[in-house]
Amino acid sequence: MSDEAQLxxxxxxxxxAAFGQLVERYQDRxxxxxxxxxxxxxxxxxxxxxxxxxxxxxLDTFRQSSTFYTWLYRIAFNVAAxxxxxxxxxxSVERARQATQFEPVDAQPGPEDEVHRAERCRQxxxxxxxxxxxxxxxxxxxxxxxxxxxxxxxxxxxxxxxxRSRLHRARLQLREQLKEVLLAED
Amino acid sequence: xxxxxxxxRLGAYLDGELTAAERAEVERLLAADPSARQxxxxxxxxxxxxxxxxxxxxxxxxxNEVLGRVEQPKATLAPRPTDGDATETRSSWRAMAGRMFQAxxxxxxxxxxxxxxxxxxxxxxxxxxxLAMTEAAPEASPSMRAYDDxxxxxxxxxxxxxxxxxxLPEAMVAESGPAAPRAAERAExxxxxxxxxxxxxxxxxxxxxxxAEQPAPAAPEPLALPARAAPVDRVEKPDDxxxxxxxxxxxxxxxxxxxxxxxxxxxxxxxxSRQIARSEPRESQERFADAPxxxxxxRSAANGVEAEPGGEVWFEAEATLGDVVALVGELEKRPEQxxxxxxxYLPQTSAGSFGGAFRGAGQRFGAAEAADERGDAADVAEAExxxxxALPFQYQGLPELPPKAExxxxxxxxxxxxxxxxxxxxxxxxxxxxxxxxxPAPRQDGVPEATAALDDLERALSEAAADEEEPSGRIRxxxxxxxxxxxxxxxxxxxxxxxxxxxxxAVEAGAPxxxxxxxxxxxxx
Numbered sequence: 001m002s003d004e005a006q007l008x009x010x011x012x013x014x015x016x017a018a019f020g021q022l023v024e025r026y027q028d029r030x031x032x033x034x035x036x037x038x039x040x041x042x043x044x045x046x047x048x049x050x051x052x053x054x055x056x057x058x059l060d061t062f063r064q065s066s067t068f069y070t071w072l073y074r075i076a077f078n079v080a081a082x083x084x085x086x087x088x089x090x091x092s093v094e095r096a097r098q099a100t101q102f103e104p105v106d107a108q109p110g111p112e113d114e115v116h117r118a119e120r121c122r123q124x125x126x127x128x129x130x131x132x133x134x135x136x137x138x139x140x141x142x143x144x145x146x147x148x149x150x151x152x153x154x155x156x157x158x159x160x161x162x163x164r165s166r167l168h169r170a171r172l173q174l175r176e177q178l179k180e181v182l183l184a185e186d
Numbered sequence: 187x188x189x190x191x192x193x194x195r196l197g198a199y200l201d202g203e204l205t206a207a208e209r210a211e212v213e214r215l216l217a218a219d220p221s222a223r224q225x226x227x228x229x230x231x232x233x234x235x236x237x238x239x240x241x242x243x244x245x246x247x248x249x250n251e252v253l254g255r256v257e258q259p260k261a262t263l264a265p266r267p268t269d270g271d272a273t274e275t276r277s278s279w280r281a282m283a284g285r286m287f288q289a290x291x292x293x294x295x296x297x298x299x300x301x302x303x304x305x306x307x308x309x310x311x312x313x314x315x316x317l318a319m320t321e322a323a324p325e326a327s328p329s330m331r332a333y334d335d336x337x338x339x340x341x342x343x344x345x346x347x348x349x350x351x352x353x354l355p356e357a358m359v360a361e362s363g364p365a366a367p368r369a370a371e372r373a374e375x376x377x378x379x380x381x382x383x384x385x386x387x388x389x390x391x392x393x394x395x396x397x398a399e400q401p402a403p404a405a406p407e408p409l410a411l412p413a414r415a416a417p418v419d420r421v422e423k424p425d426d427x428x429x430x431x432x433x434x435x436x437x438x439x440x441x442x443x444x445x446x447x448x449x450x451x452x453x454x455x456x457x458x459s460r461q462i463a464r465s466e467p468r469e470s471q472e473r474f475a476d477a478p479x480x481x482x483x484x485r486s487a488a489n490g491v492e493a494e495p496g497g498e499v500w501f502e503a504e505a506t507l508g509d510v511v512a513l514v515g516e517l518e519k520r521p522e523q524x525x526x527x528x529x530x531y532l533p534q535t536s537a538g539s540f541g542g543a544f545r546g547a548g549q550r551f552g553a554a555e556a557a558d559e560r561g562d563a564a565d566v567a568e569a570e571x572x573x574x575x576a577l578p579f580q581y582q583g584l585p586e587l588p589p590k591a592e593x594x595x596x597x598x599x600x601x602x603x604x605x606x607x608x609x610x611x612x613x614x615x616x617x618x619x620x621x622x623x624x625x626p627a628p629r630q631d632g633v634p635e636a637t638a639a640l641d642d643l644e645r646a647l648s649e650a651a652a653d654e655e656e657p658s659g660r661i662r663x664x665x666x667x668x669x670x671x672x673x674x675x676x677x678x679x680x681x682x683x684x685x686x687x688x689x690x691x692a693v694e695a696g697a698p699x700x701x702x703x704x705x706x707x708x709x710x711x
Contacts, residue, residue, distance in 0.1 A: 016253050016256065016257060017253075019252075019253065019256070020249040020250075020252070020253050023247075023248060023249045023252050023253075024247050024249050027244060027247070027248050027249075028241070028242075028243040028244055031242065031243060031244050032241045032242045032243065035242050041242070045244060045248075048244070048248065049248055049251060049252055049255070052248075052252040053252060053255050053256055056252070056256040057256065081506075081508060120235075121239055121240065124235060124236065124239060125239070128236075139236075142201070143233060143236040143237060144236065144237075144239070146237075148201075148203065149198075149201070149203050157508075157512055157515070158511070158515070159515055159518070164194055164197070164198055164203070165194060167197060167201075168193055168194040168197040168198075171197060171229055171232060171233075172193070174232060174236075175228055175229070175232050178232065178235070181235065182228065182231050182232060182235065
């Protein structure tokens with residue numbers, strides 16, 4: 001039995017501390033994804049917490065035919081969709097700016113580099129936040145999380161062909177919005 | 187290199203998601219086409235940029251917060267209240283909706299009483315019968331309730347009282363009850379609902395606190411269809427669905443289904459497997475005193491039981507678009523049973539008045555059909571002649587469909603919407619996706635057309651929802667299934683002859699062979 005399966009078994013046996021370990025293992029990864037999906041750090045944190053709570057409550061239905069993390073993602077994206085509906089319509093760009101408040105500050109580069117880098121990150125995150133919900137989810141899962149198409153299809157409950165189509169459209173939109181940034185990269 | 191499927195393959199190439207053969211093909215393309223090379227390079231740069239975004243973290247452990255919440259009694263695990271701004275928006279929307287529905291409920295109550303009185307006065311013989319029935323059976327029998335419902339909705343009672351009563355579907359009657367009390371209840375709930383409106387998660391049915399009630403978000407598993415769907419003599423109404431809280435938008439999803447799958451109630455089982463709760467059709471109230479009402483009653487009577495080729499079965503639900511997308515995905519996995527799809531979305535309007543003019547636009551119960559039923563050839567011709575292309579909406583028409591029932595009816599309804607819109611100085615938008623053939627192609631080979639169409643629709647809906655400040659993710663959805671002969675699925679416009687009643691009954695009675703066919707041809711991955 002893998003470590004993860006062990007933690008799940010212990011949780012189901014009533015050891016909630018074991019679930020605490022799962023929370024700590026995945027909270028930041030999930031948060032990073034959801035900040036981009038939600039466009040707001042506060043909303044992302046809410047969704048992360050709610051997703052873990054729901055995962056705990058539904059853990060007995062987890063059949064382990066996928067990884068716990070993928071299963072958790074499916075829950076999180078359902079929760080996120082619900083949150084988004086409640087919050088609509090808010091200015092996504094503002095949300096993205098809010099998200100950048102959580103930008104980690106790297107002490108290594110010089111001040112100008114740091115400013116430049118933070119500005120570029122802000123632009124990119126603004127652009128992601130400007131995508132429609134369905135495009136953004138697919139793009140974030142692919143580019144931020146590195147999920148393959150099959151996994152994205154599983155998390156979002158979509159056909160693989162739709163994942164491919166949405167991903168491509170999302171990229172084309174993003175490319176248009178980030179022309180200047182991308183030129184600078186070149 | 188502007189062709190989208192080609193472009194998509196370039197993206198998939200970058201992602202390493204192509205087969206060896208596809209990859210070789212793309213590499214040949216890249217060698218020959220500079221614009222393709224440029225696009226790949228740009229996509230590669232974009233990917234690098236995205237992947238270089240520094241990861242964000244919470245900066246502390248949320249372990250105790252999560253465990254603190256899960257260790258509370260379940261009853262207290264309600265979703266957190268939303269922030270003030272969102273709540274305020276929702277409250278104002280609800281207040282507006284509440285006012286609208288309150289007024290509407292009062293109107294309908296008045297109309298119901300007026301019609302009842304009218305019939306009472308005009309039909310003295312039957313009045314006596316009714317008096318006897320009422321005295322003998324204070325608890326309304328289904329047939330009595332059908333009668334009451336018919337009175338309240340005014341459905342064709344003037345012309346064909348008995349026919350209309352017979353035609354009223356049990357499906358509508360079983361859970362609807364006497365109409366006047368129902369209208370009163372609705373008025374009451376609409377009024378009181380404003381005061382103690384539960385939080386959004388509770389009312390929408392898809393809130394955080396209710397995820398536990400959703401289908402297990404676990405790993406995909408073979409579709410666990412209920413062994414056999416219950417007969418359609420009761421319409422389950424979602425516990426949490428209050429009609430007044432679901433947007434008045436209507437999405438019509440039309441699909442061809444083989445007679446065998448219809449008899450096996452495969453679609454209903456898919457609805458159940460997706461936990462999409464069917465709701466009471468509200469058309470009867472909305473189409474009050476309208477000519478097509480007679481057509482509606484006839485079709486309603488066929489709901490769920492008339493599975494012979496040429497028949498039509500339809501359902502209403504209040505669902506999220508995600509639910510619909512998932513359901514359509516299930517249909518696409520079964521091209522042997524479900525062969526074509528089309529959609530029409532009739533958006534919510536800021537003033538409910540002309541929204542009503544649109545509500546029926548995605549259906550077949552239009553003026554042409556009603557005129558046909560009346561035997562009025564001139565009206566049929568006129569309704570059919572209205573060209574959809576001349577209409578000012580973003581409406582793509584239903585080009586493959588037979589002219590009478592579809593285009594004529596659509597055009598007539600749109601014309602009404604047009605005049606209403608003009609009078610309000612505003613142009614509404616009707617989003618429609620033409621009929622698409624479901625292709626039994628492997629999913630990895632591309633997006634099935636129907637899914638792609640729904641994809642477009644979904645995006646448009648998102649934009650429309652944002653424009654309308656529609657706070658709910660749930661919309662009314664009407665699924666209309668055209669029953670086609672088993673051997674000719676997807677033949678647009680074909681109306682195969684109905685099976686002889688005796689033969690149909692035989693199939694209905696002994697369905698073991700059909701059972702196998704109704705099993706999912708291709709379960710979820």
